[in-house]
Amino acid sequence: MPIDPNLLASLEGQSPIETLSKAVEKNPDDFDSWTKLLSKLDDQDIETMRKYYEQFLGRFPLCYGYWKKYCDQEIKRGSLKKQETIDRVNSIWSRAVAAAPYCVDMWIYYMSFASTYMIAEARDLFQKAVSLVGTDPGAGKLWDSYVMYESSCNSPETLAALYARLLSTPFKDLATYWDPYMAFASQQTVEILASDEELKTLETAFDGDERNKLKSDEDRHIMLKKMLIDARKAVFDMTLEKVKARNVFDKKFKRLYFHFKPVSQNDLANWRAYLDWELINGTTDSITVLFERCLIPCAYYEEFWVKYINWAHMARGLEDSMLIANRCLESYLPHSVKILLTKAELLEEAGDVEKTKSYCEEIVTKRCPELLEGIVFYIELLLRQHDRDGAEELMERFSNEDYSVEANGFIVVYMANYYWKVRKDLSMARSVLTSNKDRCQKSLPFWKFFMNFLYSTAEHPADELLALRGDCMGSALDYASKLEMYQLFLQYYATICEDVANIKQMKLDYSLWKLAVSAEQQAEEQRASQKRPSEESAQNTQTQSQAATQTQPMVQQQQQQQQPMMQQQQQQQPMMQQQPMMQQQPMMQMGQAMPQQMGTVPTDPNSPEYAQYYYQYYQYYGMNYGAQQPVPQK
Known part of the structure; x- marks a missing residue:
């Protein structure tokens, strides 16, 4: 249960602001604490307010609602009658749309402000806005504001050009704009409604028809206007079809804005399908816009960034794909494995080897020290640059680092495989494996590779495999991994x-080994199960003692009443002759724990301890089978 910050503050003597500020300093991704902190800034001084809004929006730039709240705070503390306040608010909105250029809500808020207080700059801002988010399903309000702005400027040519652009842009509310356009067009001439290029095309088409040569100038203007309207209507109808095709996907979304909470599985699946459809049917611009729209709610989902970077690299070039990768790493996924390596590949492709080396060093030392893919990329980068000595120094360096069990095993196997397969240096490969047996004793991939290496390269593989089996079974591997290794050993050994007798003996040894391990496991489980009731019994001791104290007087009274009767019955009973009871040795069960004196499993099949150990096995499990010692094969 979360602790109320106000209650915590009262107990510790801190204000809610101090408590929440410490919380976000400790965990900058604590979205809930951030929102609570920002909600308490109304009474704070302007510098404190700016400090926390700047920090929050630097961390979560897609939260358009908080950009608006930031501007509202500035307006509250200043006045829109002052140019200083207008400039300050404009600066905030400028940074907002720069941080999230494809957020339609951000542009709607910004243009609501700009069309009132920045009239001179508004037209350029509107043009930029609709070029970025004009196709967004929620762009209707933005287009409305744009049309109202141009209408207020009393420039019919500019408004006509805007309508021409609007009617060819696919967005959700497009169908509602045909009637307003026709109302506007009814009051304008064809020279105003058409661009110069369009007008020339219309006149050429009109004059090329022999039937039009005898028509008057008035009829000519009427026909040209009708031809233009028909062309507009054809484009409008085609654009509506695009809207309908995209609406199949758009109407399924539950959340199109950014939030720190996870995106629903239905929305994720819809984004995948939508992007695949757009990649087939869309243009470069429409695909770019859809990717950017997707990355507003899905900013923390690596798969969409990877898909975007890969497509941009193919369609827009190396530079654009690098910009996308940098934006992802700087603002959203700084530790994404795929994005980190993608950027490294892009740097190498750009030909900046030294910068790529520095970046790889940063990955493996600072960003993701145990990132095996980063280590491998770094090594192989040097190999691609024909720097074999540098690559081997890196391998030696990483093999001496103490990482996790999996990482240690992987690095040693990678290094040994390099010397075996690339350098053809079997001695060095064997040295790498042998020197790391203790360090990698819990790594199953290490033991598998070692066994395969000996099986493939050893001069006397049977002897080598027998010795390695002993090392492996005596290692700290878990039971399931040892079982897998023993099975692999039997496959190789066969x-x-x-000599088939040796193979049979090995299989018998394997069966007995499984029994021994199973017995040890059962004994351990039994000891654990016996320990649990004793702990529960200890907890109930006090309660039982109290109950016994309360019932003791009553029990003593009952015993005193029954004692004369029991003595009388004993006198009447004949004396029974006591017979000695036979002492029987309980039968040993399969899976029962082995006697402690048996010790550990011997690893040398030629030793007397080996034969003695399995002789005890046979006796213990009731097997009348003499131990046979396999003859090592060469």
């Missing part, structure tokens, strides 16, 4: 052993 292909190089020349």
Whole structure:
């Protein structure tokens, strides 16, 4: 249950602002604490307010509602009658749309402000806004504001050009704009409604028809206007079809704005399908816009960034894809494995080897120290640059680092495989594996690779495999991994052993080994199960003692009443002759724990301890089978 910050503050003597500020300093991604902190800034001084809004919006730039609240705070503390306040608010909105250029709500708020207080700059801002978010399903309000602005400027040519652009832009509310356009067009001439290029095309088409040569100038203007309106209507109808096709996807979304909470699985699936459809049917601009729209609610989903970067690299070039990768790493996913490596690939492709090396060093030392993919990329970068000595120094350096079990095993296997397959240096490969047996004793991939290496390269593989089996079974591997390794050993051994008796003996040894391990596990489980009731019993001791104290007087009274009767019955009973009871040794069960004196499993099949150990096995499990010692094969 979360602690109320106000209650915590009262107990610790801190204000809610201090408590929440410490919370976000400790965890900058604590979205809830951030929102609570910002909600308490109304009474704070302007510098404090600016400080926390700047920090929050630097961390979460897609929260358009908080950009608006930031501007509202500035207006509250200043006045829109003062140019200083207008400039300050404009600066905030400028940074907002720069941080999230494809956020339609951000542009709607900004243009509501700009069309009132920045009239001179508004037209350029409107043009930029509709070029970025004009196709967004929620762009209707933006187009409305744009049309109102141009109408207020009393420039019919500019408004006509805007309508021409609007009617060819696919967005959700497009169908509602045909009637307003026709109302506007009815009051204008064709020279105003058409651009110069369009007018020339219309006149050429009109004059090329022999039937039009005898028509008057008035009829000519009427026909040209009708031809233009028909062309507009054709474009409008085609654009509506695009809207309908995209609406199949758009209407399924539940959330199109950014939030720190996860996106629903239905929305994620819809984005995947929508992007795939757009990649087939859209243009470069429409695909770009859809990716940017997707990355507003899905800003923390690596898969969409990777897909965007890969497409941009193919369609827009190396530079654009690098910009997208940098934006992802700087603002949203600084530790994304795929994005980090994608950027490294882009840097290498750009030909800046030294910068790529520095970036790889940053990945493996600072950003993701145990990122195996980063280590491998760094090594292979040097190999691609024909720097074999540098690559081997890196391998040696990383093999001496103490990472996790999986990472240690992977690095050693990678290094040994390099010397085996690339350098053809079997001695060095064996040295790498042998020197790291203790360090990698819990790594199953290490033991598998080691066994395969010996099986493939050893001069006497049977002897080598027997020795490695002993090392592996005596290692700190878990039971399931040892079981897998033993099975792999049997597969390898069966292909190089020349005596079927030895193979049978190995299989028997395997069966007995499984029994021994199973017995040890059951004994351990039994000890654990016996320990739990004793702990529960200890907890109930006090209660039982109290109950016994309360019932003791009553029990003593009952015993005193029954004692004369029991003595009388004993005198009447004949004396029974006591017979000695037979002492029987309980039968040993399969899976029961082995006697402690048996010790650990011997690893040398030629030693007397080996034969003695399995002789005890046979006796213990009731097997009348003499131990046979396999003859090592060469």
